[in-house]
Amino acid sequence: xxxxxxxxxxxxxxxxxxxxxxxxxxxxxxxxxxxxxxxxxxxxxxxxxxxxxxxxxxxxxxxxxxxxxxxxxxxxxxxxxxxxxxxxxxxxxxxxxxxxxxxxxxxxxxxxxxxxxxxxxxxxxxxxxxxxxxxxxxxxxxxxxxxxxxxxxxxxxxxxxxxxxxxxxxxxxxxxxxxxxxxxxxxxxxxxxxxxxxxxxxxxxxxxxxxxxxxxxxxxxxxxxxxxxxxxxxxxxxxxxxxxxxxxxxxxxxxxxxxxxxxxxxxxxxxxxxxxxxxxxxxxxxxxxxxxxxxxxxxxxxxxxxxxxxxxxxxxxxxxxxxxxxxxxxxxxxxxxxxxxxxxxxxxxxxxxxxxxxxxxxxxxxxxxxxxxxxxxxxxxxxxxxxxxxxxxxxxxxxxxxxxxxxxxxxxxxxxxxxxxxxxxxxxxxxxxxxxxxxxxxxxxxxxxxxxxxxxxxxxxxxxxxxxxxxxxxxxxxxxxxxxxxxxxxxxxxxxxxxxxxxxxxxxxxxxxxx
Amino acid sequence: xxxxxxxxxxxxxxxxxxxxxxxxxxxxxxxxxxxxxxxxxxxxxxxxxxxxxxxxxxxxxxxxxxxxxxxxxxxxxxxxxxxxxxxxxxxxxxxxxxxxxxxxxxxxxxxxxxxxxxxxxxxxxxxxxxxxxxxxxxxxxxxxxxxxxxxxxxxxxxxxxxxxxxxxxxxxxxxxxxxxxxxxxxxxxxxxxxxxxxxxxxxxxxxxxxxxxxxxxxxxxxxxxxxxxxxxxxxxxxxxxxxxxxxxxxxxxxxxxxxxxxxxxxxxxxxxxxxxxxxxxxxxx
Numbered sequence: 001x002x003x004x005x006x007x008x009x010x011x012x013x014x015x016x017x018x019x020x021x022x023x024x025x026x027x028x029x030x031x032x033x034x035x036x037x038x039x040x041x042x043x044x045x046x047x048x049x050x051x052x053x054x055x056x057x058x059x060x061x062x063x064x065x066x067x068x069x070x071x072x073x074x075x076x077x078x079x080x081x082x083x084x085x086x087x088x089x090x091x092x093x094x095x096x097x098x099x100x101x102x103x104x105x106x107x108x109x110x111x112x113x114x115x116x117x118x119x120x121x122x123x124x125x126x127x128x129x130x131x132x133x134x135x136x137x138x139x140x141x142x143x144x145x146x147x148x149x150x151x152x153x154x155x156x157x158x159x160x161x162x163x164x165x166x167x168x169x170x171x172x173x174x175x176x177x178x179x180x181x182x183x184x185x186x187x188x189x190x191x192x193x194x195x196x197x198x199x200x201x202x203x204x205x206x207x208x209x210x211x212x213x214x215x216x217x218x219x220x221x222x223x224x225x226x227x228x229x230x231x232x233x234x235x236x237x238x239x240x241x242x243x244x245x246x247x248x249x250x251x252x253x254x255x256x257x258x259x260x261x262x263x264x265x266x267x268x269x270x271x272x273x274x275x276x277x278x279x280x281x282x283x284x285x286x287x288x289x290x291x292x293x294x295x296x297x298x299x300x301x302x303x304x305x306x307x308x309x310x311x312x313x314x315x316x317x318x319x320x321x322x323x324x325x326x327x328x329x330x331x332x333x334x335x336x337x338x339x340x341x342x343x344x345x346x347x348x349x350x351x352x353x354x355x356x357x358x359x360x361x362x363x364x365x366x367x368x369x370x371x372x373x374x375x376x377x378x379x380x381x382x383x384x385x386x387x388x389x390x391x392x393x394x395x396x397x398x399x400x401x402x403x404x405x406x407x408x409x410x411x412x413x414x415x416x417x418x419x420x421x422x423x424x425x426x427x428x429x430x431x432x433x434x435x436x437x438x439x440x441x442x443x444x445x446x447x448x449x450x451x452x453x454x455x456x457x458x459x460x461x462x463x464x465x466x467x468x469x470x471x472x473x474x475x476x477x478x479x480x481x482x483x484x485x486x487x488x489x490x491x492x493x494x495x496x497x498x499x500x501x502x503x504x505x506x507x508x509x510x511x512x513x514x515x
Numbered sequence: 516x517x518x519x520x521x522x523x524x525x526x527x528x529x530x531x532x533x534x535x536x537x538x539x540x541x542x543x544x545x546x547x548x549x550x551x552x553x554x555x556x557x558x559x560x561x562x563x564x565x566x567x568x569x570x571x572x573x574x575x576x577x578x579x580x581x582x583x584x585x586x587x588x589x590x591x592x593x594x595x596x597x598x599x600x601x602x603x604x605x606x607x608x609x610x611x612x613x614x615x616x617x618x619x620x621x622x623x624x625x626x627x628x629x630x631x632x633x634x635x636x637x638x639x640x641x642x643x644x645x646x647x648x649x650x651x652x653x654x655x656x657x658x659x660x661x662x663x664x665x666x667x668x669x670x671x672x673x674x675x676x677x678x679x680x681x682x683x684x685x686x687x688x689x690x691x692x693x694x695x696x697x698x699x700x701x702x703x704x705x706x707x708x709x710x711x712x713x714x715x716x717x718x719x720x721x722x723x724x725x726x727x728x729x730x731x732x733x734x735x736x737x738x739x740x741x742x743x744x745x746x747x748x749x750x751x752x753x754x755x756x757x758x759x760x761x762x763x764x765x766x767x768x769x770x771x772x773x774x775x776x777x778x779x780x781x782x783x784x785x786x787x788x789x790x791x792x793x794x795x796x797x798x799x800x
Binding site: 059061080081082084085086091093097098099100101102106107109110111112113115118119120161 | 661662663664666667669670673674676677678679680681682683684786789
């Protein structure tokens with residue numbers, strides 16, 4: 001193909017010795033990176049390795065403490081995103097930079113408007129968007145509001161936004177993290193189209209398989225330092241994982257077969273619930289979780305999983321149906337009653353439901369048990385000492401990395417925040433655990449930890465309802481697997497007996513195969 | 516006497532004018548993400564300075580310019596507090612209100628030796644400002660929804676980080692529109708002085724706050740905000756007529772009662788800018 005064109009256009013960006021210090025932390029310690037036109041360059045590393053910081057430096061969001069950036073060989077100083085945009089650099093942020101209430105077109109052009117005099121030239125804007133979407137196969141309706149779009153569509157808008165501004169260098173910050181598995185392939189097709197156009201792309205990720213699939217070269221960062229750059233043609237997953245983590249990583253999980261006694265712990269019958277807009281989201285769901293069992297719920301995000309979990313845990317009232325815990329009806333009980341009856345909840349949104357970010361680790365560690373002795377003294381008092389002592393014990397047992405239990409939860413990394421939540425919930429010795437996306441956004445070490453904990457609870461006899469978007473996770477952990485599609489459960493499978501494709505099809509509403 | 520007449524509609528427009536100026540001003544601030552309850556005080560400051568400048572210079576036009584100027588200064592100070600010093604917007608605005616209320620009593624004593632009111636001063640035909648208002652309302656509507664600057668303003672108030680990554684200077688935008696808010700409040704104050712021919716410390720009388728309410732009822736859009744302000748003006752005009760029929764203590768409550776009722780219906784339904792009242796902190800100093 002355009003091997004010649006690539007070599008003609010050559011190096012797009014060179015970053016030399018980039019150092020970025022924040023008060024108390026060095027996020028980037030002298031990193032070199034070279035990016036060519038017509039290349040997809042993977043930037044790999046665990047959470048906190050400095051990937052996003054490095055790219056924020058390139059996009060002008062951060063000013064480097066030391067180091068130099070060259071664009072096509074010329075030294076440049078990029079001190080604001082406006083400069084980066086003018087230099088042809090675009091960035092698709094992990095958390096989309098889109099205004100939900102505005103239209104696709106308005107979001108795409110803001111700051112870089114096509115206008116006639118002071119007035120927006122909506123006709124020409126629409127035409128240009130159409131041209132771009134056709135060129136790259138990114139279909140969007142310029143006139144619909146962003147809030148009506150799916151995550152995948154919003155990402156298309158973000159990419160088009162960068163292309164609209166004439167980006168030749170494109171930074172993609174964990175673009176697949178929020179993307180449903182089924183849309184990843186289409187997204188890769190777009191990336192390949194852009195590569196063939198000669199764009200230079202940085203693909204930030206911590207998913208090894210994706211890096212090997214889509215990238216030409218991969219640079220691995222660890223704790224702010226560059227470990228190395230390797231061409232993907234002669235790299236393996238194991239090798240990259242070792243570079244990332246600094247030690248060998250075992251991907252197989254020890255899944256000793258524990259025979260279930262077949263005692264149902266959680267029974268849900270005909271459960272229906274509505275979402276926040278009063279639209280039916282869960283429709284007549286039946287499920288049973290037995291002792292020593294992990295029941296996986298697969299599905300594309302937004303098919304009622306959130307509402308199902310909330311309805312089971314007493315956080316959302318059920319329109320119809322029953323929830324039974326260990327044989328007792330608990331439908332509509334308060335979360336406190338649920339927890340006392342032996343059901344705990346690992347919420348999908350750590351920040352909204354899992355922790356009070358401004359509270360200390362110690363306070364978070366007893367949330368939901370604040371009324372129990374020894375944390376409470378009578379009806380009013382609180383024993384700071386008992387709380388801190390208990391929190392220290394949990395921090396120790398669950399190896400939470402934290403300066404002290406008085407540190408606010410906000411200051412912890414995502415993985416450590418999740419450890420605090422797990423510690424708090426699992427230490428209640430629950431019979432049933434409802435875990436919603438427990439590994440979302442975590443790095444390799446964090447995922448390993450959560451998996452181990454869940455399997456340990458299963459070994460001890462707990463029943464676990466595991467809701468996840470990550471099909472690999474479900475295939476690894478679940479004893480049985482159901483798929484949720486448009487509020488209903490479709491099909492039940494045993495991971496060993498079904499392949500991923502079949503389940504992927506069900507997740508998209510494909511025909512239910514009878515076997 | 517006929518209570519309802521064409522004349523009533525004209526009087527209503529005049530009574531609505533200061534409210535609408537403030538509503539329009541508040542709209543620009545809030546669209547940029549800044550709450551400014553100091554508009555009440557800013558309008559009073561505009562009136563006060565208009566009165567003083569008219570008194571000493573004898574020029575009503577110079578007084579008008581001074582009113583706009585003091586409004587801009589207060590808007591600028593408010594923006595510095597809210598944007599750079601990250602003060603609580605409501606507290607900062609309340610400070611302006613208290614400061615100006617005190618200043619009004621103090622300066623009237625200094626200048627006219629009367630507590631809280633001025634002698635009569637030269638004034639313009641207030642209809643000049645009414646017409647100016649009508650033009651500005653239409654211009655604002657077009658500006659906000661049809662121009663590149665309006666689009667940027669809306670993005671700054673909804674999602675400052677998105678604006679920042681799109682190359683828009685969030686801080687500068689917020690300061691600029693806060694100054695514009697002050698200018699419009701100054702016009703509201705100048706109108707009151709030109710309308711009455713003198714300054715009194717109670718002349719704003721809650722119209723600044725009602726301007727904020729009108730803007731919310733108008734769902735952060737210029738023309739609807741103007742119509743909401745006009746509704747207030749209409750009820751105000753109506754109550755003056757009704758004073759012949761019912762006790763004035765009761766009738767004078769009407770515009771305010773109306774505001775409470777209408778607001779109760781509209782609050783929560785308005786499309787409040789998502790980043791309203793929240794400081795934007797760039798992650799790096």
